[in-house]
Amino acid sequence: MDAKGLRAGGRGGRSGGVAGEVWLRAEKPRRDTLTRDRITVAAIELLDAHGTAHLTMRKLAERLEVAPPTLYWHVKTKDDVLDLAVDAVFSEVEIPSRTDDWAQDARTLVLRWRATMLCHPWSPALIGRPMLGPNVLARTEFLQSTxxxxxxxxxxxxxxxxxxxxxxIGAALTESTWHGQLPRSSAHELIQANADRYPTLAANHHLDAPDQDALFDQAVRTFLAGLGQDISRC
Amino acid sequence: MDAKGLRAGGRGGRSGGVAGEVWLRAEKPRRDTLTRDRITVAAIELLDAHGTAHLTMRKLAERLEVAPPTLYWHVKTKDDVLDLAVDAVFSEVEIPSRTDDWAQDARTLVLRWRATMLCHPWSPALIGRPMLGPNVLARTEFLQSTxxxxxxxxxxxxxxxxxxxxxxIGAALTESTWHGQLPRSSAHELIQANADRYPTLAANHHLDAPDQDALFDQAVRTFLAGLGQDISRC
DNA sequence: GTGCCTCCTCGAACGTTGGTCGAGTGTTCG
DNA sequence: CGAACACTCGACCAACGTTCGAGGAGGCAC
Structure with a gap:
């Protein structure tokens, strides 16, 4: 709000201005024009900080020091922003270098994939939309070719x-649920309180907490083991 | 909107009313009072019909022939409604009867589970919230005990x-994405247009469409096969 | 009957949201 | 110089989730 006056007039080019205006520009060096990339970056920052519910076009605009309608020149809807943010997150998933062991390569990728999504706990829940971004496709391409x-x-x-x-995706989605949500103690209490209805759950629930990473890795290994098995019998 | 006048005064008990009022009541026989269950049922109907984005408390109230604030006596927030709806959907997943083959039982459950979620394509995307409803827990209990x-x-x-x-969950989430979304032909086009970047994807994309059910079943069998394998080597 | 209490419903309104419209800015190119 | 372009913004809109307080209906004690 306080920068409105300064911002007026775009990047205030080199056409002769009022004396002293240069200093003002130096203090607030309007970083170029707005871009999709800058919008995406700011959106991810806000999402990381406060979650999906608190990302609004106004707050996004405020962070970018722009008026809200400006966003709509670069982006059609808010969903566009979310799509961009999700795909941008996937770019953080480093594609492994190929080794002789294809199963190991696949495992490495999905482990990194999940880890990245858990770094941005809002991302798994947004997968209920077409994943056609270049970064998503590149990772899928690697997985399939592997x-x-x-x-x-x-x-x-x-x-x-x-x-x-x-x-x-399922693992990232369910795990990110617990991260941001109420303490898992409440879930534990609920299950233990109804131990008669959920005997197996109650008997094993204390074992869940320790190491989710290892649990996921084990599940991936299981799946890959199944792959190795059925290829041999076909 | 047209029933506002009729509705005024609750269920219009038997205290003497204006002449002819009985007929009005007969035409619109206020079905009992509002309940959480009725709200849940109506919410699922609206979600099935128009998807998550179009479920609003106002439309929900309208469908129940109630004023919007009335809902808030039975439910704390809109998220409550969504939680109730998700759990109610899981009640449709019939728990299999136990056989001698535990792997078969587990497979049967998850196949039904996915099928049910695909019948309500909005449901997978809502799993980014604590799944502590009794119906969800009962299915998880069965799976774990199996x-x-x-x-x-x-x-x-x-x-x-x-x-x-x-x-x-992941399968239901990704598949429900394609169901409600733009025709998959656009995804196909995008991939084929960038066949140089995604060679494997492009070469195999035409094979995706045929039978998603069989694909998921195959993945489940693979996982179960992996389970059978690593139990024997531990 | 009378008074009271709880259950349930609603009209009115608040603050916020995603999004549109048209006017305005500076820049670029002919 | 003038027209076309890229980009920004003030004013505004309908719709949303939610709150507040008022009030009717039914049941209970007296």
């Missing part, structure tokens, strides 16, 4: 790719 | 349970 190296083709390849990706 | 029959305990059991559940 599994293809294992000798799979056709429906078998598709099933393996989707299975591994869905396992990862 | 896998426990396979001889698993401790972290191994937890990994298997989460893995299978996450695979199912």
């Amino acid at each position: 599994l293809a190296r294992g000798g799979r083709t056709g429906p078998s390849l598709a099933a393996a790719t989707h299975g591994l990706a869905n396992l990862t | 896998l426990a029959r396979g001889g698993r305990t401790g972290p191994s059991l937890a990994a298997a349970t989460h893995g299978l559940a996450n695979l199912t």
